[in-house]
Amino acid sequence: NAGVMQNPRHLVRRRGQEARLRCSPMKGHSHVYWYRQLPEEGLKFMVYLQKENIIDESGMPKERFSAEFPKEGPSILRIQQVVRGDSAAYFCASSPTQNNYGYTFGSGTRLTVV
Amino acid sequence: TQLLEQSPQFLSIQEGENLTVYCNSSSVFSSLQWYRQEPGEGPVLLVTVVTGGEVKKLKRLTFQFGDARKDSSLHITAAQPGDTGLYLCAGEGNAGNMLTFGGGTRLMVKP
Numbered sequence: 207n208a209g210v211m212q213n214p215r216h217l218v219r220r221r222g223q224e225a226r227l228r229c230s231p232m233k234g235h236s237h238v239y240w241y242r243q244l245p246e247e248g249l250k251f252m253v254y255l256q257k258e259n260i261i262d263e264s265g266m267p268k269e270r271f272s273a274e275f276p277k278e279g280p281s282i283l284r285i286q287q288v289v290r291g292d293s294a295a296y297f298c299a300s301s302p303t304q305n306n307y308g309y310t311f312g313s314g315t316r317l318t319v320v
Numbered sequence: 321t322q323l324l325e326q327s328p329q330f331l332s333i334q335e336g337e338n339l340t341v342y343c344n345s346s347s348v349f350s351s352l353q354w355y356r357q358e359p360g361e362g363p364v365l366l367v368t369v370v371t372g373g374e375v376k377k378l379k380r381l382t383f384q385f386g387d388a389r390k391d392s393s394l395h396i397t398a399a400q401p402g403d404t405g406l407y408l409c410a411g412e413g414n415a416g417n418m419l420t421f422g423g424g425t426r427l428m429v430k431p
Contacts, residue, residue, distance in 0.1 A: 239418065251418040262417040297362050307351045307370060311362030
């Protein structure tokens with residue numbers, strides 16, 4: 207039983223480049239959530255998606271950030287024109303239903319912008 | 321905006337001691353979840369409490385949800401070095417869309 211798979215585990219980008227973070231939820235899970243953990247800070251909600259739908263993106267920065275969860279394939283968090291402040295650990299979580307009372311998190315992608 | 325305040329931020333104790341971590345909010349949550357996070361890894365769910373006043377035990381760990389569903393505590397009895405890690409509380413709102421995380425408690429248990 208594979209858990210939530212995130213890749214890459216580590217990603218280094220120069221300022222101005224694009225970063226693509228991928229998340230494959232657990233088998234049977236159709237709800238995906240992205241969280242960001244800045245250095246020395248707690249996890250902050252970014253976006254909640256179901257297949258082909260963005261349900262809640264209230265935590266997403268208005269510019270440069272986008273997310274999708276296509277019918278086939280993993281969920282993608284895309285950051286355009288990265289800046290140093292985007293350096294953080296990005297975690298994906300999945301659940302089989304809404305209000306599941308417990309989420310399975312991936313190991314995260316650590317983005318470093320140089 | 322829902323906020324969760326977790327205390328203490330850091331805790332360093334000797335093996336065998338007891339400790340309690342607190343998670344407080346002015347908001348009501350539909351559930352309160354506790355996670356443990358190891359360096360370089362994602363949070364791992366320990367327990368979910370749903371009902372006001374609920375108490376759950378996981379070996380030496382005891383979790384309690386406040387009667388008003390605004391606060392929670394984690395009590396560890398006879399701590400061991402293997403308990404060392406970052407403990408996070410997280411509240412789920414009624415919409416079930418997201419978790420609001422506390423700032424975390426970094427626990428170190430010295431042998």
